[in-house]
Amino acid sequence: MFVIKERLFALGDDFDVLDENGTKVYRVDGKVLSVRNKVVIENADGDEVASVHRQLIALRATYEIQIGGEKAAEVRKKLFTPFRDKFTIDVPGPDDLEMKGDLLDHEYVIEQDGTEVASVSKRWLTIRDTYAVKVADGIDPLLIIGSVLALDLALERDAEKKPGKDD
Template identity: 40%
Template sequence: MRERLFSFGDDFFITNERNEKVVKVDGKLLRVRQTLIFEDMQGRELYTIKAKLIDIRETMVIKRPNGDRAAVVHNALITPLRDRWKIDIPGGDDLVARGNILQHEYTICRKGERRPIAVISKKWFRLRDTYGVELESAFDAPLILAITVTIDLMAHP
């Protein structure tokens, strides 16, 4: 993923470790909202994030194509050394993101567990403003990517 590529109205792709495009993020600029639509490479909608442009964005919702909530991301705590974000998964295991969000060095774990289901790191790349997301294979990869982009939107308004 590349930081700050989702400027208003822009589209970008998320690639896998083989540099193959796996998710398209379609950025739409509407009157009072920025909307990001996550699509697979066949153009099927996976998730939607809507951000109010004038909001502080302490909470953001990720929705499924049918309009149901897939996740709600809350800024739980910001401290000078560590950030923490709560991710509520309706009907599922809630998640927590911990680490240095501003520097793209953090993990996402199931609430109450220490073993990460995703590790987000900028250290793996030499390219400026590029960071990686390593996922546990058993979890919904597009949802974790949508959560990662949502946290990035909230942390870097």
Template identity: 40%
Template structure:
């Protein structure tokens, strides 16, 4: 599955529109403006919340939790001591563990799990707002990997630079 995630230009919070490869809007990410730490809601086009992303404030480095109805929480944390690239641990319930590794400029991320490559996240170079191409492998959970891509953006490309 392929998606394009683009930050909305005229928004107060971290808001994104996510479209499929045909240009059809599939998801919307709504960032809360007045909150302690980042809090975002990933919703389908009907307005149903599919994931809630919240920043963990008392941690050694940038750390977020992804809550999805019917699933246990997923912890996404940036590893602090890596050289020449960023790495995130995506620790979910059971065998739902992944590692996201980025290139030197934080524009290309590969997400790998126990079954191999799960997703690739690519940031566009020249764009007015943050814009990403996201390719998710067959059989993988798109909501989890889209929410993980949102966390990577918050940590690596947000204007406030949380790392």
């Protein structure tokens, strides 16, 4: 179990990732001036262990996750899914994942071959974005955390595009 909690006084999308004991295991640095909507995940020693960035040339919202400097997955929002968010987490090889959730409830599940491997719940009544994330054994938590951060970036981008946002 992890909690991804946005930092209250931060520039960009900065988060702390806490384990089930409340210990900070990762720091997420949202690059403020990044054109590519990039976030960097650092371990407790401040070393980069993963990153997530938006691909600029893509038909639909697409985010690349790198773990240890290697491409680990592409997270793509499905084009038309009324009343639900659906994302494909395309990993190298045949074991792709699918993240789907309810737009209104902000509850998501991540499945692999129809089996739930993670669940994500966005907490509502908090000042800052907070996600509770459960990851099944055998699944790389950095892949799931990166996917949740890609989801957050995509939802934020969608909110910015809505008409009347800056009227």
